[in-house]
Amino acid sequence: MRLSSAEELVSDNRDLQGKLTATRRELEAAIDELRDLARGIYPVVLTTGGLLEALRSIALRSPQTISLRATNGRFPPEIETALYFCCLEAVQNASKHAGPEAHISIRLYTRAHKLYLEVRDTGPGFDPTTAHEGLGLESMRDRIGAVGGQIEIINQPGRGATVIAKVPLDNPSRSIGQPNRPDLAGLRPA
Numbered sequence: 790m791r792l793s794s795a796e797e798l799v800s801d802n803r804d805l806q807g808k809l810t811a812t813r814r815e816l817e818a819a820i821d822e823l824r825d826l827a828r829g830i831y832p833v834v835l836t837t838g839g840l841l842e843a844l845r846s847i848a849l850r851s852p853q854t855i856s857l858r859a860t861n862g863r864f865p866p867e868i869e870t871a872l873y874f875c876c877l878e879a880v881q882n883a884s885k886h887a888g889p890e891a892h893i894s895i896r897l898y899t900r901a902h903k904l905y906l907e908v909r910d911t912g913p914g915f916d917p918t919t920a921h922e923g924l925g926l927e928s929m930r931d932r933i934g935a936v937g938g939q940i941e942i943i944n945q946p947g948r949g950a951t952v953i954a955k956v957p958l959d960n961p962s963r964s965i966g967q968p969n970r971p972d973l974a975g976l977r978p979a
Contacts (some may be wrong), residue, residue, distance in 0.1 A: 792809055792812060792813040792816065796813070811923065812923075815924040816924070818881070818924070818925070819924050819928070822874075822928075832846070832873060835873050839862075839863045839864075839869065840859075840869040840872060840873060841859045841897070843869070843873045844857055844876055844895055844897060845857060845859075847873075847876055847880055848880075848895060851880060851884060851893070852889075853884055853891070853893055854892065854893075855880065855894065856894045857894070857895045857896075858895070858896045858897075858898075859897035859898075860897050860898050860899055864958065867935075867936050868936050868956050870932075871932040871935060871938070871954075871956065872897070872933075872954060872956065874928075874932055875906060875932055875933055875940070875952075875954050876895060876906055876954075878925045878926075878928055878929050879908035879929065879952040880893060880908055881925070882925055882926075882952075883908060883910035883912065886910075886912060886915070887910035887911065887912025887913070887949065887950070888912050888913070891910045891912040891949065892911045893908065893909070893910045894907075894910075895907070895908055899958065902957060902958050903956060903957050903958060904955075904956045904958055905953065905954065905955055905956075906952075906956075907951055907952070907954075908951065908952045909949060909951040909952075910949045910951075911948065911949045912950065913946070913947060914944050914945050914948060914949055914950050915944055915946070926940070926942070929952070929954070933956060936956050937956065937957050937959075938954055938956035938957065939954070940952065940954055941953040941955070
């Protein structure tokens with residue numbers, strides 16, 4: 790409520806008002822996520838269907854068309870959870886910043902004992918000299934870092950942005966199923 794009041798007070802300064810609005814939205818998203826975690830709400834689809842099905846549910850819930858190309862297999866629960874929430878945050882950021890006409894793609898694959906998640910958009914990209922890392926990116930870095938991974942952001946001004954999460958698979962035999970068989974699906978909301 791205080792941020793909303795501050796937004797009104799600086800209505801004549803669009804830059805500051807925009808920053809306050811973005812901060813308020815990030816805070817609201819973080820509070821919602823914290824409430825969900827505190828209530829014990831955990832994506833059931835992640836537990837029952839695995840990461841592929843959980844990523845598919847993210848794509849289907851999005852108001853934008855999202856394509857999904859993903860490894861079909863199971864991975865340690867802590868890795869699946871970190872990648873699920875990282876993907877959710879990256880898709881929300883792409884939806885918010887890339888614009889409604891942008892295409893978003895999700896790709897999950899294994900290579901050299903690592904599991905990779907890429908969320909790419911075809912939006913305008915961003916100016917790295919003026920962009921700041923918000924709570925969403927910090928959250929992604931924390932989640933992926935907690936499982937020994939890293940986040941990389943690739944910006945292509947005029948051509949979009951890509952978030953890449955790389956997570957080591959300590960023991961490649963821990964994955965179940967056929968980890969290199971892609972599931973290709975162009976998903977559209979119902």
